[in-house]
Amino acid sequence: MPDSHAASVPHAHHHGHDSHAGHAGHAVAHQFDDAEQQFGAATLGMWIFLLTEVMFFGAILAAYAIYFVTYVDPFEDASNHLSLALGALNTVILLTSSLTMARAVHAAQTADARTQVRWLVRTLALGAAFLVIKAFEYGSKFEEGLVPGIGFRYDGPGAAQHELFLSFYFALTGLHALHMIIGIGVLLVLVWMARRGRFSAAYFTPVEMSGLYWHFVDLVWIFLFPMLYLLGRH
Amino acid sequence: MSQHVVVPVALYQRIFVTLIVLTVVTVAVALVDLGEWNAVVALSIASLKASLVALYFMGLRWGDRMTRVAVLVALAGVALLFGASLNDDLTRESKTYLPAELRPEMLDFSVQGLDGLTPEVAPPPAPPPAAAPDTAHGAAH
Numbered sequence: 001m002p003d004s005h006a007a008s009v010p011h012a013h014h015h016g017h018d019s020h021a022g023h024a025g026h027a028v029a030h031q032f033d034d035a036e037q038q039f040g041a042a043t044l045g046m047w048i049f050l051l052t053e054v055m056f057f058g059a060i061l062a063a064y065a066i067y068f069v070t071y072v073d074p075f076e077d078a079s080n081h082l083s084l085a086l087g088a089l090n091t092v093i094l095l096t097s098s099l100t101m102a103r104a105v106h107a108a109q110t111a112d113a114r115t116q117v118r119w120l121v122r123t124l125a126l127g128a129a130f131l132v133i134k135a136f137e138y139g140s141k142f143e144e145g146l147v148p149g150i151g152f153r154y155d156g157p158g159a160a161q162h163e164l165f166l167s168f169y170f171a172l173t174g175l176h177a178l179h180m181i182i183g184i185g186v187l188l189v190l191v192w193m194a195r196r197g198r199f200s201a202a203y204f205t206p207v208e209m210s211g212l213y214w215h216f217v218d219l220v221w222i223f224l225f226p227m228l229y230l231l232g233r234h
Numbered sequence: 235m236s237q238h239v240v241v242p243v244a245l246y247q248r249i250f251v252t253l254i255v256l257t258v259v260t261v262a263v264a265l266v267d268l269g270e271w272n273a274v275v276a277l278s279i280a281s282l283k284a285s286l287v288a289l290y291f292m293g294l295r296w297g298d299r300m301t302r303v304a305v306l307v308a309l310a311g312v313a314l315l316f317g318a319s320l321n322d323d324l325t326r327e328s329k330t331y332l333p334a335e336l337r338p339e340m341l342d343f344s345v346q347g348l349d350g351l352t353p354e355v356a357p358p359p360a361p362p363p364a365a366a367p368d369t370a371h372g373a374a375h
Contacts, residue, residue, distance in 0.1 A: 040298060040300075043298075044298075044303050045247060047297075047298050047304040051304050051305075051307060051311075054311065054312060055312075058311065058312045058315050058316075059315065061316075062315045062316050062319050062320075065320060066319055067317060068273075069320065069323070069324060070323070070338055088257065088261055091257050092254060092257065095250065095254060095257065096252045098250070098287060099246055099247070099250040099291075101291070102241070102246045102291050103243065106240065106246070109240045160336055161336070183251045201238075205293070208347065211291075215287050215288075215292045216292070219272075219284045219288065220326055222283045222284050223280050224242040224278050226259075226264070226279070227277075227280075230272075231273075232304065233261075233265050234265060234267035
């Protein structure tokens with residue numbers, strides 16, 4: 001290791017151990033010039049991952065759009081099987097959780113570990129509340145016989161199209177909920193790291209990257225809510 | 235190079251309030267019958283909300299050039315995905331990939347005045363050439 005390099009990164013610990021918990025420095029991997037470059041690489045990598053997620057959800061949404069323009073009226077009717085109140089409530093909960101996540105990043109940049117943990121736990125609680133409400137929604141669909149393939153009992157006009165709409169509803173919201181569950185797992189790790197004093201104004205990359213993921217999951221819901229819940233309310 | 239930007243909390247709060255207001259607006263508009271415009275308005279408001287989340291909560295506004303390129307690639311991909319798929323599907327004469335009983339009535343894209351110029355039924359495929367081409371083929375060699 002050249003001396004000049006070591007000198008330019010005075011706080012780098014090259015073994016990645018946590019022996020300096022709370023220390024402002026963090027290991028800079030040796031392929032990077034400095035922490036700033038490493039942060040830039042992490043940010044770009046995260047955005048490219050989110051780009052693949054856009055394609056992932058985009059493909060299902062494109063299929064959904066095609067069936068919507070094919071069966072406008074039955075899809076608008078089928079949309080009214082969903083609870084507008086619960087969908088709107090979950091939208092507000094997710095938007096609020098994005099605010100608390102942004103505050104968690106802000107706290108990691110400016111505040112102590114306790115404040116960081118507080119905002120992370122609030123985000124986590126809101127994410128859990130979203131999933132609980134979603135679980136109640138799913139439960140009522142089972143009770144009403146509106147789950148495609150499993151005792152689908154709706155036999156009004158356009159029953160086949162209603163079943164198709166509900167298939168998309170479960171596929172889209174189910175994949176979204178899976179992302180929420182993963183997000184909550186990520187937040188748990190962040191809480192654990194924040195408690196150990198891992199984050200500071202000099203190093204908060206995991207909080208910022210997890211924040212990008214959390215906001216993205218919020219962003220997906222911003223499209224799912226009107227596309228699924230609001231079609232047939234007029 | 236990415237900059238560490240500390241965004242003021244007041245800005246986050248203003249964006250949040252805007253997002254909540256837009257949510258109320260999108261629900262309110264959905265309750266009014268605007269015909270086809272309901273979907274247009276709903277998607278426009280959703281795009282506006284998504285832009286606010288990406289620009290401010292995700293910090294794209296302060297992002298570096300490479301990040302912006304990644305986002306533009308994502309948007310171009312989505313535009314291609316939706317544009318090409320819907321262009322195909324909406325201009326088909328019939329959605330033959332659907333079961334006949336589920337096939338909806340299609341929009342009429344035929345241009346008036348050109349009807350007489352297009353054959354009602356495609357001409358039957360020419361019968362497969364029998365012996366004659368074979369002999370010609372053989373003769374050529």
